[in-house]
Amino acid sequence: MSNFPQIILASKSPRRQELLKLMDIDFRVVLKEVDESYPDGLAPAEIALYIAQKKAEAFDEDVTDEVVLTADTIVCIDGEILGKPNDAEHAIAMLHKLSGKLHQVYTGVCLLYKGRYNKFYDMSEVFFRKLSDEEIRSYVAEYQPFDKAGSYGIQQRIGLIGIERINGSYTNVVGLPTEKVYQQLKAIGCLNQN
Incomplete structure (x- = not known):
């Protein structure tokens, strides 16, 4: 593996x-504080890509031969972006908004390698049944x-008992579209081609 560049995951998630470990990808975690604000008027996919690139730009001066992998996941319902909740009541309000409805989950990913930003995203549709208070x-x-966009984890109880179906990638809803990440890492020569 030494002839492949080291992968830095810039995420505390x-x-x-866990997803990268399950993919048998070697990486180390390096964290930097990044302002996750974004300009008005961006579409949901553009927001996720914008923030993912901002996270990667924080490493621009620090890396040479490594690959920096950043990601940002947002939840969107009826055109409204649901970020991370501020507190318990905010989380409850978000889940009531999602209850019984379809929403979209977008994850933007940025790979910084040799000064280039390779950006891509995935979108999954998630259907929640009507949840009781x-x-x-x-x-x-x-x-x-409180660390989850839309106030839920698909792999936690509310996801397991409440989500009727998904159109698209499950791992995208977890927070990283693994199939796309794998293909892009292979394409830039960061993984064994086997």
């Missing part, structure tokens, strides 16, 4: 780390989903 409140109290 344990879910993204008790289901929502007990989930928020137990799981404290």
Whole structure:
């Protein structure tokens, strides 16, 4: 593996780390604080790509031969962007908004390698059944989903009991579209071609 560039995952998300491990990809985690604001007027996919690139740009001066992998996931319902909740009541309000409806999950990914930003995204449609107030409140109290766009983790109880179906990539909803990431890393020569 030494003839392949080292991959740096610039994410504190344990879910993204776990997905890369499950893909048998060697990486190390390096974190930097990045302002995740974005300009008005961007479409959902553009927002995810914009923030993913901002996260990668924070490493521009620090890396030479490594690959920096950044990602940003957003939830969108009826044209409204749902980011990470501010507190429990905000999380509960978001989940009530998602309950019984279709929403979209966008993950933007940026690979910084040799001064170039390779950006791509994936979108999945997620259908929640109607959730009871008790289901929502007990989930928020137990799981404290304050680090999750849209206030839920698909792999946690609310996702397991509430999501009827998904159109698109499951791992994209978790936070990293693994099939696309794998193909792009292979394309820039970062992985074994086997």
